[in-house]
Each structure stands twice: as structure tokens, then as C-alpha cells.
Amino acid sequence: MLMERMILTKEDLAKYPFLREAAEYVEDLGLKVEDLDDFAYEQVINRAEERVQEAILYAIITKRSYNNDVEILSFPIAILIISTIGDNFLKRRYALAEAKRAYNLLKLENEEKILIMAKNFNWIISFNDKGVIEGLPYKFSIHFINYLKNATSIKGEKWKLINRILIEGNVPLMKGEVARLLAEEVRRYVEKKLDVKELPNLPMGLARRVEMLRALFTREEGKASLEEVPKAVVTSAFPPCVRASYEMTLLGKHIPHVSRFTLTSFLINVGVPVDKVIDLFRNLSDFNERMTRYQVEHIAGERGSRVRYIPPKCSTLRTYGVCVNVDEICKVVQHPLSYYKKKLQLK
Amino acid sequence: MGDLSSLSRTLEFIKGKFAEYYERASSKLKPPSSLERRELGFSLFEGGIIRHKRFTSLDGLTSTLKALAPSDVYYSCAYYERPDATMEEKGWLGADLTFDIDADRIRTACEKAHDSWVCTSCGAAGRGVAPGACPTCNGSKFEETTWLCDVCLEPAKAEVLKLLEFLVDDLGLSEDDIDVYFSGHRGYHVHVESDVVRGLDAEARREVVDYVMGIGLDIRLHGFEIRGTRRPRVVSCPKLDDVGWRGRLAKGVYEFLSIATRESLEGIGLRDKVIDIILAQRDQLLKGWGLLKGVDVNGWRRIAKKGAELRSANVDPVVTTDVHRLIRLAGTLHGKTALRKVKAPLSGIEGFDPLKEAVAFERGEVTIFVYEAPEFRLGERTYGPFKEKMVELPTAAALILLCKGVAIVR
Ligand code: SF4
Numbered sequence: 001m002l003m004e005r006m007i008l009t010k011e012d013l014a015k016y017p018f019l020r021e022a023a024e025y026v027e028d029l030g031l032k033v034e035d036l037d038d039f040a041y042e043q044v045i046n047r048a049e050e051r052v053q054e055a056i057l058y059a060i061i062t063k064r065s066y067n068n069d070v071e072i073l074s075f076p077i078a079i080l081i082i083s084t085i086g087d088n089f090l091k092r093r094y095a096l097a098e099a100k101r102a103y104n105l106l107k108l109e110n111e112e113k114i115l116i117m118a119k120n121f122n123w124i125i126s127f128n129d130k131g132v133i134e135g136l137p138y139k140f141s142i143h144f145i146n147y148l149k150n151a152t153s154i155k156g157e158k159w160k161l162i163n164r165i166l167i168e169g170n171v172p173l174m175k176g177e178v179a180r181l182l183a184e185e186v187r188r189y190v191e192k193k194l195d196v197k198e199l200p201n202l203p204m205g206l207a208r209r210v211e212m213l214r215a216l217f218t219r220e221e222g223k224a225s226l227e228e229v230p231k232a233v234v235t236s237a238f239p240p241c242v243r244a245s246y247e248m249t250l251l252g253k254h255i256p257h258v259s260r261f262t263l264t265s266f267l268i269n270v271g272v273p274v275d276k277v278i279d280l281f282r283n284l285s286d287f288n289e290r291m292t293r294y295q296v297e298h299i300a301g302e303r304g305s306r307v308r309y310i311p312p313k314c315s316t317l318r319t320y321g322v323c324v325n326v327d328e329i330c331k332v333v334q335h336p337l338s339y340y341k342k343k344l345q346l347k
Numbered sequence: 348m349g350d351l352s353s354l355s356r357t358l359e360f361i362k363g364k365f366a367e368y369y370e371r372a373s374s375k376l377k378p379p380s381s382l383e384r385r386e387l388g389f390s391l392f393e394g395g396i397i398r399h400k401r402f403t404s405l406d407g408l409t410s411t412l413k414a415l416a417p418s419d420v421y422y423s424c425a426y427y428e429r430p431d432a433t434m435e436e437k438g439w440l441g442a443d444l445t446f447d448i449d450a451d452r453i454r455t456a457c458e459k460a461h462d463s464w465v466c467t468s469c470g471a472a473g474r475g476v477a478p479g480a481c482p483t484c485n486g487s488k489f490e491e492t493t494w495l496c497d498v499c500l501e502p503a504k505a506e507v508l509k510l511l512e513f514l515v516d517d518l519g520l521s522e523d524d525i526d527v528y529f530s531g532h533r534g535y536h537v538h539v540e541s542d543v544v545r546g547l548d549a550e551a552r553r554e555v556v557d558y559v560m561g562i563g564l565d566i567r568l569h570g571f572e573i574r575g576t577r578r579p580r581v582v583s584c585p586k587l588d589d590v591g592w593r594g595r596l597a598k599g600v601y602e603f604l605s606i607a608t609r610e611s612l613e614g615i616g617l618r619d620k621v622i623d624i625i626l627a628q629r630d631q632l633l634k635g636w637g638l639l640k641g642v643d644v645n646g647w648r649r650i651a652k653k654g655a656e657l658r659s660a661n662v663d664p665v666v667t668t669d670v671h672r673l674i675r676l677a678g679t680l681h682g683k684t685a686l687r688k689v690k691a692p693l694s695g696i697e698g699f700d701p702l703k704e705a706v707a708f709e710r711g712e713v714t715i716f717v718y719e720a721p722e723f724r725l726g727e728r729t730y731g732p733f734k735e736k737m738v739e740l741p742t743a744a745a746l747i748l749l750c751k752g753v754a755i756v757r
């Protein structure tokens with residue numbers, strides 16, 4: 001562990017300000033929030049603002065300051081800014097932006113550095129002594145627990161555990177793949193960092209900047225929501241899984257619980273009113289208005305927890321056997337709702 | 348069926364036997380690890396469920412069992428900070444990795460002979476497993492009577508063996524951390540208790556389920572190399588001794604093709620031409636595993652899918668992915684059979700006889716009136732079939748019929 005610590009340079013901490021060592025470095029500087037308006041921090045604040053701006057506008061952080069101290073310090077301040085704005089969507093977007101930034105840098109690192117980074121996150125990882133499998137350079141071997149923690153949020157067939165080589169708990173991986181998984185670890189780490197309970201009072205100058213960034217975010221978010229699903233419901237654009245359940249229900253046939261949940265949440269999310277959804281189930285022999293209304297309103301977020309549910313994603317539906325008659329569009333989407341949007345665009 | 352008083356007498360009798368069992372067996376009962384971190388739950392003979400209970404000692408648990416004589420006893424696979432708080436406030440700390448292999452998920456020829464269903468809305472009835480929708484009224488709720496049966500339990504055991512191979516060889520889990528149990532009714536539970544798996548979230552568990560069930564498998568990533576874009580063809584395939592899913596695929600395909608008939612090949616949707624090619628090359632295949640020439644990519648996909656199916660473990664995905672799941676506590680009785688949930692040895696599971704090891708009542712006879720019951724075995728003896736008959740049976744055999752609701756104490 002000691003040796004690994006020594007190998008990390010200050011430049012490394014600037015590139016990867018989420019590292020444990022970087023946090024310790026910042027702590028040692030003993031920086032206080034109330035001093036942040038001080039001219040000495042001007043550059044740091046500018047850089048933090050830039051991080052946030054890029055995240056809002058492009059969901060990736062590309063620019064970089066070549067002053068290592070500025071780079072290292074601006075990270076915790078950007079975290080402070082985002083937490084103050086407080087929007088969950090923005091938090092996710094910022095974490096993603098930092099992860100992408102890290103990924104682009106990680107890809108260029110040598111294998112030793114990658115190994116150190118992974119161990120920094122307490123991964124069980126080692127160099128793979130077999131090295132090459134079927135002509136591919138599987139330089140690393142990581143424990144399936146660390147693999148699953150991160151791979152489940154990455155799209156694509158090749159990231160499914162079943163499509164991996166798995167020997168006695170270890171998954172052989174290539175360097176680029178480890179970098180990709182690490183980026184995911186970074187994303188989760190940043191998201192967690194952003195989940196602060198008690199926020200400090202910001203000095204005036206910084207507070208004003210935060211307000212401007214909040215305004216920028218609100219404006220951008222407004223643009224995005226205009227691109228949301230249109231109001232008219234187009235049944236011919238339903239994905240095959242939903243269509244199957246939909247037709248069965250129209251015929252008064254019973255469908256399994258997961259299918260019913262998928263159908264209901266799908267309909268709600270493409271804009272079918274609650275009453276119309278309830279009507280759909282009237283054909284069922286054991287239709288019970290009160291029960292059905294309760295369930296549908298619950299899914300629509302009009303009761304209880306007040307969250308509106310969305311359908312499970314394709315991979316989940318596959319596990320439960322709801323995914324049927326996949327077509328060409330299915331091959332490029334991961335979620336029934338994206339299928340719907342995609343199909344509408346093609347029409 | 349029986350008048351009210353004989354029904355309540357029957358219930359009293361069963362409950363009395365359960366209480367007697369817990370009186371006698373509680374010293375042998377093994378609590379789950381970290382008992383104080385688990386939620387306990389009970390189903391009652393009177394109806395209703397008691398949940399969100401926490402026990403800090405085995406004594407507390409056993410005295411509750413004696414007093415309550417519940418029909419079923421459950422504990423959470425999860426560990427909580429506050430097991431007795433509401434779901435939102437429990438504070439999830441992790442969970443064991445559990446699998447349920449249910450004979451009901453595996454079709455057998457004999458289920459037609461011993462299982463039956465009645466539609467609760469119109470009363471229509473039939474044999475075998477209940478249909479998705481009632482053929483008469485389209486209703487979806489059924490009273491099902493499934494039976495305890497050797498033949499049905501045997502393939503479930505085969506699924507357990509396949510699962511164990513996945514857990515040990517692929518996931519690298521230690522055999523010391525794995526326990527296999529007969530559930531006391533129609534299947535097996537496999538529990539993994541280890542720090543390694545405790546923190547897995549539902550998504551990760553779903554990936555594990557997909558892995559053992561062979562879901563989402565892409566043959567191109569498992570040694571089936573496909574070349575060419577205009578007329579793609581398979582140019583190589585995995586080998587029988589490859590590790591993990593590759594070897595499984597190879598073996599599964601080999602197993603399927605070596606006994607395939609024209610019908611079974613048609614069954615997976617192959618074209619006639621492809622079937623001819625396969626049947627013509629079969630002798631050669633049996634001599635040595637290798638790629639069959641002339642089978643197109645689509646054909647291979649279908650064959651590989653079948654091969655994967657033969658090698659995958661048929662578990663219930665819902666149980667494994669539910670990180671709050673309540674499962675039956677080992678050593679307690681199953682309310683539908685009065686059999687115990689018992690541990691099966693990891694090595695030598697082939698010779699394990701669930702219908703002997705799970706018997707909880709070794710003594711005494713009871714006279715009961717049986718409405719209708721197919722033949723069944725318990726321990727060394729077989730009983731029945733019975734129809735509208737008073738019979739004197741050993742306690743364990745009588746209890747099965749009483750618990751199943753096909754007999755009463757007069
Ligand atoms: S791939 Fe997705 S959208 Fe398509 S049928 Fe399956 S679950 Fe539905």
C-alpha cells in the first residue's frame with residue numbers, strides 16, 4: 001500500500017481529484033468556506049465554475065487547468081456548488097461528467113497506474129498471469145463483485161456477466177475495460193459525495209455565482225423537457241413486449257404480474273390518463289374497480305410514495321420472460337420507453 | 348366437504364402436532380446466523396401473518412414457536428439495523444444470496460396424474476398445473492393442489508447440482524458458505540452466506556440469475572466465431588473442455604445434437620435443409636466434437652440456445668433478486684406437509700432422500716377420513732391412493748393429507 005501511495009504524483013491528484021490522497025491533500029490545506037471569496041482563490045473558483053458549466057451544457061468536462069493546485073481544489077468546490085443547487089438530475093449529470101473526464105484520462109494510463117487506481121477503490125484486482133485469451137490481451141483479472149457493482153449500469157451485451165469469462169470468481173479484463181469500470185466507480189463515488197446533508201453558508205461572491213449557475217441549469221433543463229414524449233399516444237409504436245400484454249388484456253386474458261406492471265407503467269408514462277388505463281382492465285373477469293384504481297394510481301404516483309413508476313428495463317424484462325418478439329429496434333434500445341421514442345422518430 | 352366442527356377439529360389437531368414438534372425439537376433448532384439482525388415472520392393456522400419480529404436469542408424464538416405453533420416460519424435473507432422497524436426504516440445492511448428451485452417450474456409427466464386445479468370464479472377444474480387463464484371463464488385465480496412426489500423432486504435435484512457448479516466453479520464461492528435444503532414441500536433452497544455476496548444489490552443479483560439461467564447469452568462472445576457480413580457463417584465453436592459457459596455451451600449442444608430427432612430439431616425451428624445436414628453428419632459428430640458444416644448462423648443460434656437451456660439452472664428469478672425476501676427457516680415445519688426444511692449434504696446429494704429426511708413425526712398412528720389422494724411415498728413406505736375412506740396412518744403420512752386439506756379428523 002505504501003509503495004502505491006508513493007507512485008501517485010501531484011499531477012495524478014490533479015487528474016483524479018476524487019482519489020483518497022487528493023481529499024487528504026485538500027484537508028491538510030485547511031481551507032475554510034468563509035474564505036472562498038478571498039482573491040487568493042479566484043482561480044480555483046473560476047475553475048470550479050467551469051467544471052459545473054461544462055457539466056450542465058455538455059455532460060462532460062473537457063477543459064483542464066495546468067495548475068495542479070487549482071485542479072485539485074476546484075473539485076471539492078464544484079461539489080459544494082452542485083450540492084447547493086441541490087437538483088437530483090443535475091447531481092447525476094455532474095457525476096457523469098466527472099466520470100467521463102476520468103475515463104478519457106484513464107484510457108491513456110499505463111497498466112501499473114490503472115492497478116493503483118483500482119486498488120484505491122478497494123477492488124480485488126490483479127494482473128492476469130494468463131495474459132492473452134483467444135488472442136485478446138486480458139491483462140487484468142478482477143473479482144466478480146467489483147465487476148458487477150459497476151458493470152450493471154453499463155449498456156451492451158458484452159458487459160453482461162454471462163457474456164464474460166468467469167473463472168473461480170474472477171473476470172479477465174482488458175485495460176480499456178478496467179478503465180471503463182473505474183469510470184463507473186467514479187460516477188457512483190461523486191454521486192455519493194454530492195449527497196451532503198448539511199450545507200455550509202456560502203460567502204456572498206460565491207453565493208452569487210451559484211445563483212447564476214442555477215439559472216443556467218434551469219434554462220437548459222427547460223429546453224430538454226420540450227423534447228419529451230409527445231402527448232398523442234401512438235399504439236403502433238409500442239414495443240413488442242408491451243404490445244403483447246396490451247393485446248392480451250384487450251382480449252380479456254390475464255397476464256402475469258410483472259407484465260401487468262410493465263403495461264400499466266408504460267401506458268402512464270406515454271401519457272395515457274389513469275381512467276383510460278383502468279378501463280383497459282374492465283374486460284377481465286375478476287375486474288375490481290377499487291383494487292385496480294388503487295394499483296394504477298399508485299403506479300402513476302398519485303398515492304403513497306408519490307413517485308411515478310417507470311417500466312422495468314429490457315434486461316429485467318428478459319429475466320422475467322416478459323420480453324417477446326424482439327425486433328430490430330429492440331436491438332438498439334435498453335428500455336421499452338426508449339423503444340417507443342425511437343419508433344416515433346422513425347415514423 | 349366436512350362440517351364446520353370436523354374442520355376446526357382437524358385444524359386443532361394439526362396445530363397441536365406442530366406445537367408438540369416445537370416442544371420436542373426446539374433444542375435441535377439452529378437459528379440463522381446473526382439472528383438479532385434478521386426479520387422473523389410467521390404464518391398462522393388461524394389465517395394472517397405476523398411480520399417484522401426481531402429475536403435476540405434462540406430461547407426467545409423457540410418459546411414463541413411453542414406458544415404460537417405457526418403453520419410456517421420465515422426469516423429474512425437480509426440483515427437489518429432494525430429488523431423490527433417498518434420496511435422503510437429497517438436499514439438494510441446486506442443479504443445472503445438465495446436460490447429457490449421449485450419442482451413446479453419443471454414440467455414432469457406425472458404432474459397430470461397427481462396435480463389438479465379448480466377455478467375460484469367458475470369452479471371449472473382440471474388436472475396438472477393450472478393454466479394461465481381459465482378455459483371456461485378466463486379467470487386467473489385457482490385453488491391448486493400440487494402433490495409431493497419423488498419423480499417431480501428428482502429433476503429439481505439435478506437443477507441444484509447444476510447450480511452448485513455455477514456457484515463454485517464460476518463464481519468461486521466456497522463450499523463452506525453454501526447450504527442446500529429440501530424445502531419441505533416441492534423444491535430445494537440454496538443459501539450462500541458469505542461476506543463476498545452480502546452487499547450485492549438487486550441489479551447485481553439479477554446478473555447472477557441471468558448467468559445461472561443462461562439468459563442474454565451471446566454466442567459470439569463464447570467461442571462461436573462468425574465471419575462475413577453479406578453471407579455470415581460460423582467458422583469456429585467452443586470446445587468441450589473450455590471453462591465456464593463456453594464449455595457448457597459446447598457440452599449442451601453436443602448433448603442435444605447427439606440424441607436429437609427430426610422432431611426435436613423441428614421443435615427448435617430449424618429448416619428442413621439444415622435438419623438433413625445435421626442428421627447426415629451425426630455419426631461424425633459423435634466420434635469427435637466439431638463444427639458441422641453447412642449449418643447457417645441462425646441455425647447455430649437456435650441450437651446453441653437449446654444447448655444453453657440444457658446446461659442452465661432453472662431457479663426462480665424473483666426469489667434471488669429480492670433482497671428483502673423472507674424464506675423458510677431451516678428445521679421448521681412446512682404448513683402444507685408438516686415436513687421439516689432439512690439440510691442436504693453437498694457431497695452425496697444424489698443419494699439424499701428428501702421424503703425420508705424431512706419426516707418430523709416418527710411415532711404414533713392417526714385415523715383420518717380421506718376425501719381423495721393419489722399414491723405417495725414417505726420414508727420406506729408408500730400409501731394410497733385413497734378415496735372417501737377412513738384409514739389409520741402413521742402420524743407423518745396422516746399429517747400430509749390433513750395439511751393438504753384432502754382429509755379430516757372425524
Ligand atoms: S427488447 Fe425491450 S422493448 Fe423490445 S420486446 Fe424486449 S423488453 Fe420490450
Ligand SMILES: [Zn+2]
Nearest residue numbers: 466469481484
Ligand atoms: Zn373459470
Ligand SMILES: [Zn+2]
Nearest residue numbers: 457496498499
Ligand atoms: Zn410427480
